Amino acid sequence: MKILALETSAKAVSAAITENGVVLASGYQDTGLTHSRTLMPIVKHLFQNTGIAPQELDAVAVAVGPGSFTGIRIGVSAAKGLAFSLDKPAAAVSTLAAMARNAAFAGGLILCAMDARRGQIYNAVFSAEGGVLTRLTPDRAISLAELAEELRPDARPKIAVGDGARLCADFLNQTGIPCQLAPPHLMMQNAMSVALEAEALALEGRLVDAQALLPVYLRPPQAERLRKAERR
Known part of the structure; x- marks a missing residue:
């Protein structure tokens, strides 16, 4: 095809x-x-x-x-x-679903993030296992604080992708939720x-x-x- x-x-x-x-x-x-x-x-x-x-x-x-x-x-x-x-x-x-594929190789949670301004990101969360993605949330506009509280109980590794990835990862790490950035060539x-x-x-x-x-x-x-x- x-x-x-x-x-x-x-x-x-x-x-x-x-x-x-x-x-x-x-x-x-x-x-x-x-x-x-x-x-x-x-x-x-x-x-x-x-x-x-x-x-x-x-x-x-x-x-x-x-x-x-x-x-x-x-x-x-x-x-x-x-x-x-x-x-x-x-x-x-x-x-968001497309950008999740950038990091499908990584195990854990894929946090797709685009800066939506006004204290929010466009976001969807996927789980990745063996290269297979499973959508966990709909596409949405959500505040970083809300996302942090949603993710806090989940101990799985987290990786952020998208043009809002750094904003997302920085906030989560500052609130005690470990989050990595996707490699630069796979982030956007x-x-x-x-x-x-x-x-x-x-x-x-x-x-x-x-x-x-x-x-x-x-x-x-x-x-x-x-x-x-x-x-x-």
Whole structure:
């Protein structure tokens, strides 16, 4: 199964093509340029460098959230357009579930963390055993204090991944809950893990059509929050 995966949930942007769990090509950029400017050139180079035609894809995958509101919209729009034009199914991948795959090799608890500001992180907790991940919580916005109290009774080793990993690990360690950081090259979100999660969704029969591909926001956008505040 050939999958094109896109990851635009945070500051960096990446894309990858995988086949049956093997990464054929990937591209990653973290230069501060907007995803609308960098994403599609990366995708174009992947097709050129692999010799794979877009029509050969079996699915288009994208991290649908949580994450940057603008970044997620760009990624989902691009994936929706590609899937629609190619008449291919799509995989709506949780950003947090994808990043958990970065550390699936480690035993214990995988703490997926993205800085959600306002004293919270976007988080999901997975257990890892023998490379197999089991989801323990839904994707959520949670305060670090709440997460610490939830994890305190669990003695299993803990490893944090994601662009909020350092924030999460520092807080937990300061409160007496040992937590390690994933290695630097595995810490951040990346399209390769999005593709691997998409393969799992495909095996479960959970691919969707392009029309059903939508962003997932755990909190309303800031502009909406400001409008509500002004009406009060």
